[in-house]
Amino acid sequence: MTLRICILETDILRPELIDQYQGYGKMFEQLFRNQPIPAEFVTYNVVQGQYPADDEHFDAYLVTGSKADSFGSDPWIQTLKQFLLERYRRGDKLLGICFGHQLLALLLGGKAERAAQGWGVGTHQYRVADQPEWMTPSVDDLTLLISHQDQVTALPENARLIATSDFCPNAAYAIGDQVLCFQGHPEFVHDYSRALLDLRQEQLGADTYQKAIKSLERDHDGYVVAEWMMRFVANGKQKAKAAEPA
Template sequence: MSLHICILEADDLHPSLEPRFISFGEMFKRLFYRQTQAVEFQVFNVVRGEYPKLGQHFDAYLVTGSKADSFSDEAWVVRLRDYLRGSYLRGDVLLGVCFGHQILALALGGVAERSDRGWGIGVHRYQVEYKPQWLPDEVDEFQLLISHRDQVTVLPKNARLLARSDFCANAAYVIGEQVLCFQGHPEFTHDFARGLMHLRQSVYCPEVYQAACHSLACEHDGSSVARWMLAFVKAAKQSRTKISDHRSSSARNKESACTA
């Protein structure tokens, strides 16, 4: 089953990072392609006002990270929140990472705000709180590269907590078969995280920065999280196909009964 995923790219690389690293949308494409070739992408940079055309449909819509605040009044952020709220009401499958995780929570009735815990950077470990069918039974925890000081402090009412940590209480959540979000960055590489941390070093507490630098010696589970995301989207697509087939079969049966 081939999947078609729309990537809503919510940031551009800092100019000093551009010569060495690919864009955020390309990071996700490369991450997912390492898991399967049965997936196609289209990237829209929402900061520049790019969105899918009316009537264009994808199996899932993924919102990337961003240096912007999800609760910002910037015009492009307000438009994105409205777009995601409408997408959810239309029944679209939505994925969010970091900023995407936060703005989806906001759009769907939760709360995201500046955390009093300060910056989280480096490799961070999370504990799994809930295991949907697409999550392997043996997974009790996972690690991801992170870079954030905003957090989801209140989940949307119909959301279920998927993973947490002492630093980030709402680190991942799901809403039925329609929404899956992670605070951490499965798409980041250690080299990119190191470059981003060096760029922002002046805003970090020195002890936090040193601990984060040491944490980069640890592996992270970005590939696993990518597989979970793909499994989530595939399961949602299969479920919708079954419902559609059932409705079509029922309609044909009714038509046959009327003409008998």
């Protein structure tokens, strides 16, 4: 079984980074190559108004990170929200990372806003709060590369908390077999995080910048989260197939 994933790319990288990293869609494709579940990917940049045709079938839709605010009023964000709400209502599986994590929380009854804690940058460790069957391999703590100044401050009513920390209480959540979201960036690599930190050094301030640079000495669990995401989609697909009439 090969999964078919639609990547909804919600940003265009800074000009200084495009040549080396291309875009978040490409980063996710590289990440998912290293997990054991076969999958193929098609990327659409929704900032540029790109969307799949109505008759295209995907096993899941993944919403990437973005410089934009999930609670922003940009027309492309409003279009994306309507698209995702339609997909949710018809039962499609939705995955969200950073901006996508926040946008889906907002869309489904939660709250996202500028965080009083300030910027989260570098690597960050979370406590795993729940371990459903698809969370293989199993870990007690999760370390991810992060870059955000907004957070989900209230989960949707029917959401299940997956990972948490004092700095970011609602770091990951799931809604049934349909929605799975993470605040951290499994697709980031250390060099990309370092480049972002250097570009934002003045904005972050010396203390936050130096602590973040130091934190990059730690490994992260991006490949673990990648496998969780694909197992989440595959598990839901298997359940749906088993429920079909013979």
